[in-house]
């Protein structure tokens with residue numbers, strides 16, 4: 001089997017999920033290409049060496065530019081903070097690599113546009129964006145039901161992504177600084193639910209009707225990142241403070257092209273909700289609802305059934321081979337987790353590179369740019385206090 005030599009940049013939170021996916025995918029899927037964990041790249045060589053030996057990467061380096069343009073590399077995978085996505089992706093595309101990039105596509109629309117232009121130019125390269133929730137079997141099933149017309153005409157999309165880790169004790173990570181992240185809960189969490197809403201409905205958001213953004217915690221302690229980066233807790237010993245200049249929460253209302261109206265809510269301060277990534281969609285033939293904290297289930301309401309037996313059906317989306325991806329995993333109801341979405345996505349990326357069809361549509365730079373336009377429209381709407389068409393966000 002032809003190998004795909006991978007260079008992964010970033011070895012903390014997403015570095016672990018992606019490494020795990022590359023390690024496992026060939027054990028559970030019949031892949032058309034052999035993913036080879038060639039080079040892991042980050043900033044701290046001592047940490048990288050430990051990571052390399054734990055996960056089985058062949059090489060480790062702190063020189064990302066040399067790594068992503070190395071002639072031996074076929075696929076560059078970007079798991080770094082948002083401000084670095086553009087430079088890394090464009091360098092890799094210009095060197096003829098396939099590129100997988102973490103979401104959001106970029107911190108800003110301008111960066112995302114440059115990446116899109118580079119992707120359009122690199123005709124031999126495939127691009128992928130890690131909107132991994134598409135590949136939770138229950139979400140993929142929701143997409144299939146909607147595509148099969150089981151929801152009928154869609155009236156409402158109600159999406160929320162609620163977390164509560166972003167309180168005042170959390171230090172000034174890159175995630176709270178505009179120059180690195182672009183935005184806060186918005187690009188981090190709304191990005192996922194915008195993608196999920198577009199994916200399930202198959203429709204596009206044409207207008208953000210109104211948006212509200214709030215930064216509740218304006219100063220945070222400056223400390224070193226924890227060894228796993230990202231959501232490192234604690235500010236003990238911190239003497240200096242810095243300005244957190246991104247939103248903690250963004251809520252917005254939107255319209256879809258085919259007429260549905262929608263609400264989106266993202267926050268890092270929804271006390272009691274750790275990772276409540278949820279969506280409900282109501283159509284004239286049926287509804288679906290999903291909550292990632294109970295990710296193996298999809299709730300489905302069939303409004304075409306006889307009225308006296310209508311009710312929500314709780315579907316455990318793990319029946320092989322009827323449910324998407326389920327056949328590659330365990331017997332029915334033996335439960336999948338967060339990491340399986342990344343492994344499922346990796347299987348589909350390898351299929352696409354080999355010219356095969358993914359199980360459900362894959363977001364590439366073209367697709368992720370549309371999500372980025374909606375993100376931008378919501379930012380402009382909050383700043384200008386007006387309705388904003390996504391088409392204005394070119």
Ligand SMILES: NC(=O)c1ccc[n+]([C@@H]2O[C@H](COP(=O)([O-])OP(=O)(O)OC[C@H]3O[C@@H](n4cnc5c(N)ncnc54)[C@H](O)[C@@H]3O)[C@@H](O)[C@H]2O)c1
Nearest residue numbers: 010011012013014042043079080081082102103104229230
């Ligand atoms: N798909 C998802 O569900 C999901 C979840 C979390 C984060 N993300 C996205 O993944 C990306 C990374 O987030 P994270 O949580 O893994 O962050 P993190 O802080 O845990 O890790 C960032 C990594 O980038 C590396 N890095 C930073 N600057 C670098 C440089 N100049 N050269 C080389 N490496 C560099 C760091 O060393 C670290 O290994 C972000 O775009 C984020 O939005 C996606």
